[in-house]
Amino acid sequence: MIVKDVIIIGGGSTGCGIARDLALRGVSHCLIEKNDFAAGATGACHGLLHSGGRYVVSDPAAAAECIAENRILRKIGRKCVERTDGLFIRLPGDSKKYRDAFLKSCERLGIETEVLSPTRALELVPSLNPALEEAVRVPDCSIDPFRLCMLNIVTSQARGGEILTHHEVIDIIKERGRCVGVRAREKLSSSIKEIRGKAIVNATGAWAQRIARLSGSSLPMTLSKGSLVVTNHRLSNMVINRLRPPSDGDIIVPNEAVCLAGTTSVAVDDPDNMDVTAGEVEIVAREAASMVPEFERVRLIRTYAGVRPLLHAASEDGRQISRNFQIIDHTNGLFSIIGGKLSTYRLMAEKLCDAIMKEFGLKTACATAEKPLEGQEELRGYPLSKRLESLKDIVCECELVSRSEVERVIQRINPKHIGDIQHRTRLGMGPCQGGFCTYRALGIMQETGKMPPEESMHILKEFLQRRFKGVRPALWGDQLREEQLIEYIYLGILSMESH
Numbered sequence: 148m149i150v151k152d153v154i155i156i157g158g159g160s161t162g163c164g165i166a167r168d169l170a171l172r173g174v175s176h177c178l179i180e181k182n183d184f185a186a187g188a189t190g191a192c193h194g195l196l197h198s199g200g201r202y203v204v205s206d207p208a209a210a211a212e213c214i215a216e217n218r219i220l221r222k223i224g225r226k227c228v229e230r231t232d233g234l235f236i237r238l239p240g241d242s243k244k245y246r247d248a249f250l251k252s253c254e255r256l257g258i259e260t261e262v263l264s265p266t267r268a269l270e271l272v273p274s275l276n277p278a279l280e281e282a283v284r285v286p287d288c289s290i291d292p293f294r295l296c297m298l299n300i301v302t303s304q305a306r307g308g309e310i311l312t313h314h315e316v317i318d319i320i321k322e323r324g325r326c327v328g329v330r331a332r333e334k335l336s337s338s339i340k341e342i343r344g345k346a347i348v349n350a351t352g353a354w355a356q357r358i359a360r361l362s363g364s365s366l367p368m369t370l371s372k373g374s375l376v377v378t379n380h381r382l383s384n385m386v387i388n389r390l391r392p393p394s395d396g397d398i399i400v401p402n403e404a405v406c407l408a409g410t411t412s413v414a415v416d417d418p419d420n421m422d423v424t425a426g427e428v429e430i431v432a433r434e435a436a437s438m439v440p441e442f443e444r445v446r447l448i449r450t451y452a453g454v455r456p457l458l459h460a461a462s463e464d465g466r467q468i469s470r471n472f473q474i475i476d477h478t479n480g481l482f483s484i485i486g487g488k489l490s491t492y493r494l495m496a497e498k499l500c501d502a503i504m505k506e507f508g509l510k511t512a513c514a515t516a517e518k519p520l521e522g523q524e525e526l527r528g529y530p531l532s533k534r535l536e537s538l539k540d541i542v543c544e545c546e547l548v549s550r551s552e553v554e555r556v557i558q559r560i561n562p563k564h565i566g567d568i569q570h571r572t573r574l575g576m577g578p579c580q581g582g583f584c585t586y587r588a589l590g591i592m593q594e595t596g597k598m599p600p601e602e603s604m605h606i607l608k609e610f611l612q613r614r615f616k617g618v619r620p621a622l623w624g625d626q627l628r629e630e631q632l633i634e635y636i637y638l639g640i641l642s643m644e645s646h
């Protein structure tokens with residue numbers, strides 16, 4: 148049995164941020180995640196570190212949180228934040244009234260803006276629609292959610308935090324009406340562990356209602372699915388937003404070698420509903436093309452979706468719901484945290500930990516805004532071209548991941564899934580989406596004796612199924628040709644069908 152002061156359920160940005168905050172306040176804790184880190188909305192998001200611009204007119208309180216946290220994260224997380232800046236572009240027909248309200252509210256909240264002529268905007272991003280009428284520059288950035296989670300966990304582990312990934316919480320233990328622990332099932336072996344704690348934090352995002360129910364509580368939530376597409380190369384070095392009220396497909400974010408465009412907003416009941424429809428791909432691609440016309444021709448290499456855990460609201464339209472977060476003290480030892488954004492994860496963690504400190508009668512203050520994230524020294528920085536410095540033994544050509552990086556992860560964490568390597572190195576996250584490098588990484592795992600051949604074939608098959616699910620909704624043109632090549636490699640050369 149594991150005994151800690153606090154049990155955190157969920158290893159998304161919120162849960163990982165809470166683990167770091169508690170570690171810095173000297174509070175013992177155990178984090179339990181049913182998959183790998185960033186397996187929920189965190190890993191399925193746009194990767195936009197908001198300047199606040201997107202919410203500045205509709206939700207100024209959320210915008211104020213975004214700009215404050217944007218400044219903090221640029222300072223403490225240099226190796227997860229690419230300082231791209233962003234442009235809000237106004238196209239013919241977009242309201243000038245909205246533009247005026249946007250500038251006024253940015254000024255009031257202290258969000259730096261610079262109004263640019265079409266010529267200047269096109270100098271900065273030549274792929275923009277030349278019909279644009281003006282652009283407003285803001286301090287939007289691109290952020291790597293996987294790195295962010297891992298780096299928060301470095302601090303937790305260095306100070307004795309217990310981290311259980313691939314463990315699913317299936318039960319909450321109650322004694323005399325209070326939540327005193329959880330039972331978690333290890334995914335591979337199905338063995339059950341009991342973890343005891345004085346407080347339990349429910350940071351399971353879209354799944355939070357399920358966890359609350361295990362404790363006999365309920366939680367007011369609205370779930371909104373958002374779908375995104377990934378392009379086969381980087382079409383812009385800046386974040387591009389449409390200067391209009393938040394709507395479908397109006398953000399493009401550069402992310403290392405590719406761009407992410409999205410999203411949609413569809414109300415769902417089931418947090419596991421991550422299916423992307425061809426209709427959603429069409430909407431996103433069309434709207435993105437109105438800002439960057441090359442979207443009409445570019446190869447879309449994958450689609451994916453995540454479910455936003457929003458505060459419950461009467462409105463069915465997810466975009467009308469505040470992006471503020473809420474902490475619910477169920478007054479039985481369980482605390483839930485829902486809503487918010489990746490951009491504000493640190494603030495969310497701070498407020499949640501303040502509530503825990505109050506419960507424990509402790510006074511140690513939050514230190515997460517001042518200290519740089521630990522573990523960044525080992526990571527290479529931006530831009531991607533810096534990676535060209537170490538071109539030896541490349542395993543993943545798209546993201547320039549070397550064999551020694553993969554070996555280091557294998558030695559350090561003894562991975563059970565290919566995703567464990569991908570999330571820590573970016574292997575397979577570039578244009579080929581793992582088509583050419585996944586079997587190499589599994590080969591290295593076999594060579595190091597960490598995985599028997601039968602197990603790696605099973606993992607490879609599972610990976611191919613998952614990959615195809617993401618590729619299928621965008622399967623036309625050149626991407627269809629590439630998929631046929633990948634199919635020949637796996638069925639023809641590697642004889643996958645016979646395994």
Ligand SMILES: Cc1cc2nc3c(=O)[nH]c(=O)nc-3n(C[C@H](O)[C@H](O)[C@H](O)COP(=O)(O)OP(=O)(O)OC[C@H]3O[C@@H](n4cnc5c(N)ncnc54)[C@H](O)[C@@H]3O)c2cc1C
Pocket residue numbers: 156157158159160161162179180181182183184185186187188189190191192193194195196197314315316317350351352353354358371372373374375410452453454455456486487488489490491
């Ligand atoms: C499509 C989309 C785009 C977005 N884009 C942005 C953006 O660009 N910028 C931004 O700031 N925000 C963005 N957001 C919002 C942001 O992603 C989320 O607010 C944030 O990531 C939520 O993090 P979380 O840790 O609370 O939840 P999650 O990341 O969902 O983490 C919850 C975790 O709990 C785990 N879990 C669930 N049940 C159990 C269990 N029983 N036992 C153990 N573990 C369990 C899950 O596996 C998951 O990893 C976007 C959201 C979506 C859906």
